[in-house]
Amino acid sequence: MQTGLLIEPLIQEIKFIGGAARSWVGAMAGSSAVLMKVTFRDASTGEILQAPQFYRSAGAYSGSWSVGVADNRMLEDVAKDVVNYAKLNQ
Numbered sequence: 001m002q003t004g005l006l007i008e009p010l011i012q013e014i015k016f017i018g019g020a021a022r023s024w025v026g027a028m029a030g031s032s033a034v035l036m037k038v039t040f041r042d043a044s045t046g047e048i049l050q051a052p053q054f055y056r057s058a059g060a061y062s063g064s065w066s067v068g069v070a071d072n073r074m075l076e077d078v079a080k081d082v083v084n085y086a087k088l089n090q
Contacts, residue, residue: 002043002044003043003044004043004044005040005041005042005043005049006039006040006041006042006043007038007039007040007041007082007086008038008039008040008041009036009037009038009082010036010037010038010039011034011035011036012035012036012037012053013033013034013035014033014034014035015030015031015032015033015034016032016034016071016075017029017030017031017032017058017071018071019071022071031057031058031059032057032058032070032071032074033055033056033057033058033074034055034056034057034074034075034078035053035054035055036053036054036055036078036082037051037052037053037054038050038051038052038053038054038082038085039051040086050089052085054078054081054082054085055078056074056075056077056078056081057074058070058071058073058074
């Protein structure tokens with residue numbers, strides 16, 4: 001029997017504007033956004049302990065000025081949000 005905590009991330013919705021689109025059309029490509037649900041489950045029983053959602057976005061102009069860096073950072077930031085949530089809710 002497995003013991004511990006299972007962390008199951010699931011990206012429910014994503015709109016990601018890549019660097020190529022940013023360099024060609026800039027802010028007209030729109031903004032990026034990600035919605036991720038993370039299920040924290042007891043590994044031994046399968047019981048769901050928490051199932052929060054995390055949302056991050058990168059604006060069209062910030063993505064344009066950074067040529068896609070803000071879009072990439074959005075994905076890193078949502079992952080950091082999950083880590084911080086897990087630390088704060090031990």
